[in-house]
Amino acid sequence: MRQDIPNSPNRGTTNFQQIADAFMAQDALPFSDVLTDERIEQAFARHGGLFGQHGVYSTPIVLWAFLSQVLRDGKEAACESAVAEITHYYLHAGVRPPTPDTGDYCLDQARQAGLDGPGNV
Numbered sequence: 180m181r182q183d184i185p186n187s188p189n190r191g192t193t194n195f196q197q198i199a200d201a202f203m204a205q206d207a208l209p210f211s212d213v214l215t216d217e218r219i220e221q222a223f224a225r226h227g228g229l230f231g232q233h234g235v236y237s238t239p240i241v242l243w244a245f246l247s248q249v250l251r252d253g254k255e256a257a258c259e260s261a262v263a264e265i266t267h268y269y270l271h272a273g274v275r276p277p278t279p280d281t282g283d284y285c286l287d288q289a290r291q292a293g294l295d296g297p298g299n300v
Contacts, residue, residue: 199250208243208268215239235277236284240265244284258285 202209216239223229223238231237244261254260258281265284269276277283 203247203250206267206271208240208247208264210243210246211239211268214243214246234283235265235269240268241284243268 205212216237219239219242220229229238231241244265247264248256248261251260259279262277262279262281262284266276266279
């Protein structure tokens with residue numbers, strides 16, 4: 180399903196829109212094919228920003244989900260949609276998915292847990 184980039188001056192006609200469409204046409208967490216977990220972990224480790232290394236919401240998973248949220252609009256950009264994409268990604272990989280509760284993914288909940296302190300992303 181095609182979704183235009185919100186507030187784009189030339190919605191549907193830009194090169195960026197074509198690239199975004201290609202990413203969004205992929206199956207769950209579209210950036211995982213081009214931005215590998217190894218590269219993400221190296222970059223975040225270099226700057227002391229790794230988190231969730233042994234949990235469901237690892238640094239790469241959260242970054243991939245966030246990037247796909249950025250390209251979506253409306254309800255498709257909600258935390259529920261991001262968690263659904265993460266769930267689909269894990270199911271496709273044969274890994275136990277997270278619960279549908281968005282609390283561990285959404286930023287407000289992460290802030291309450293103290294995950295946005297110095298050195299964390």
